[in-house]
Amino acid sequence: MKPIKKHIKLKDLNLKNNGFITPINYFNSLETKIFLKLNNDIPLNYFKTVESKILSKLEIDNESKVKVISLKSRFIKQFIPSAVAASVILFIGLNLFNKSNINTIDKLDLTVVNDYLDVEYESSYALGELLNSDDFSSLSNNYSIIETTNLETYLTQTNLEELMLNN
Amino acid sequence: MKNEIQFIADLQNPKTQNEAFKKLLHEHKERLYWHIRNIVKTHDDADDVLQNTFIKVYKNINSFKGDSKLYSWLYRIATNESLTHLNKIAKQQQISIDEINIQLADNLYASNYFDGDEIQEKLQKALAILPQKQQLVFNMKYFEAMKYESISEVLGTSVGALKASYHLAVKKIEKYLTNN
Numbered sequence: 001m002k003p004i005k006k007h008i009k010l011k012d013l014n015l016k017n018n019g020f021i022t023p024i025n026y027f028n029s030l031e032t033k034i035f036l037k038l039n040n041d042i043p044l045n046y047f048k049t050v051e052s053k054i055l056s057k058l059e060i061d062n063e064s065k066v067k068v069i070s071l072k073s074r075f076i077k078q079f080i081p082s083a084v085a086a087s088v089i090l091f092i093g094l095n096l097f098n099k100s101n102i103n104t105i106d107k108l109d110l111t112v113v114n115d116y117l118d119v120e121y122e123s124s125y126a127l128g129e130l131l132n133s134d135d136f137s138s139l140s141n142n143y144s145i146i147e148t149t150n151l152e153t154y155l156t157q158t159n160l161e162e163l164m165l166n167n
Numbered sequence: 168m169k170n171e172i173q174f175i176a177d178l179q180n181p182k183t184q185n186e187a188f189k190k191l192l193h194e195h196k197e198r199l200y201w202h203i204r205n206i207v208k209t210h211d212d213a214d215d216v217l218q219n220t221f222i223k224v225y226k227n228i229n230s231f232k233g234d235s236k237l238y239s240w241l242y243r244i245a246t247n248e249s250l251t252h253l254n255k256i257a258k259q260q261q262i263s264i265d266e267i268n269i270q271l272a273d274n275l276y277a278s279n280y281f282d283g284d285e286i287q288e289k290l291q292k293a294l295a296i297l298p299q300k301q302q303l304v305f306n307m308k309y310f311e312a313m314k315y316e317s318i319s320e321v322l323g324t325s326v327g328a329l330k331a332s333y334h335l336a337v338k339k340i341e342k343y344l345t346n347n
Contacts, residue, residue, distance in 0.1 A: 008344040010309075010337050015290055018310050019275075019283020026214075027200070031192045034221050109310050 171237055178228045186332045188225055196221075198311070199245050205306040206249035208271040208291070210280040216252050237336065239320040246303065246321065268295040268302070286344070293343035297336055304329055305336040 192206035199220060223244055231240055252263075257267045272295035275288055277279045280284040283291075294302055303322065307313045308329075315326045322329070 006345070008341050010226075010341055010344075010347060013286065013290075013344075015287060016310065016312075017283075017287070018205065018291070019281050019287035020201075020208075021280050021282045022200075023280070026210075027197055030196055030217075031189065034192060034218055035189075038222060038225055070322055092280070 175231065175233055175237060179231075184228070188228075191224070191237075191241075192221060195241055197256050199241060202242060202307070203245050205310055206246070207252055209278060212252060216245070216248050218246045223248065235320055239317070244320040246305060250299070263335065264299060265296075268299075271295065274281070289344055290340065290347055292347075293340040295317070296341060296343070300324075301332050301339075303334040304332045305340075308333050 174190075175185060177183040178191065180187075189291055196217070200217050203216045203220070204210070207213050207216055216224060220241070224241060231237070253264050257264045260267070262270075269292075272288075272292045275283070275291055281288075294305060297305065300322075304318065304324075307318045308315070309320070313321075315329050318324075318329050319326050324332075
């Protein structure tokens with residue numbers, strides 16, 4: 001048969017004393033501590049404890065040596081090879097880029113331009129529709145560079161009647 | 168009451184503030200210490216919280232409107248500072264405040280500032296498993312011998328609810344002590 005546990009009543013126990021104690025003379029020095037704190041507005045013993053707090057956070061062991069990594073060796077080992085590789089890639093890329101067929105206007109052969117215009121625009125009227133007054137002004141400026149002798153030669157050697165019929 | 172009105176006036180008057188505050192410290196330091204100690208358990212924490220409480224009282228005395236008794240206001244600040252302190256520890260350790268209470272009770276036997284016997288230690292462990300509000304009510308009624316009306320002013324809870332809470336706390340503690 002199991003023993004019956006006697007139900008404990010709190011009121012039967014003299015437990016008004018909670019068992020907590022304080023350091024000797026704690027309350028005697030309390031007022032001074034609080035006024036010091038109010039006057040200084042910094043934690044009590046702050047400067048006495050701050051150094052050890054910082055050191056413990058850094059966890060510096062005076063006996064162990066901290067490994068110092070030379071920046072020079074790091075530079076030589078890591079940066080230079082990367083720079084060389086990047087330069088090679090850039091060089092190759094630029095050459096490839098330059099070899100692509102992008103032509104400037106200056107490089108275009110005049111006959112190629114003429115052939116294009118002949119194919120794309122069946123008559124000079126169609127081409128003329130694309131031009132505006134600014135274009136004509138520009139063209140007339142260009143005509144000023146045509147020497148008189150060249151013009152005269154052209155007019156005398158060319159069948160004007162044919163020109164007028166075909167245009 | 169008239170004396171308290173005058174005392175509050177003295178506390179709020181810059182000319183008389185320091186003297187009045189010294190008197191306030193002298194009259195309330197021990198009661199407030201034990202109130203805080205019952206919540207935070209360790210002496211060092213109680214010391215910190217008590218100092219913070221009085222500094223807060225000093226800095227905020229002008230905001231006290233006199234709509235409650237002065238000591239109720241002091242106790243409210245002390246209670247809030249104590250709970251804030253426990254919550255801070257709980258957050259640092261990434262555990263709940265309930266677990267902190269149990270941890271503190273379990274570590275009492277190793278404390279230099281705990282002189283209790285086995286049954287006193289068991290009582291603290293029984294207390295630690297109660298909800299926070301019930302612990303507060305029990306401490307203020309059982310250890311600090313406060314009247315329900317005074318506890319009601321501090322905690323903002325009705326007398327009836329406090330009586331029910333205390334009754335439940337006692338039952339749970341008695342069950343824990345019987346079984347352990």
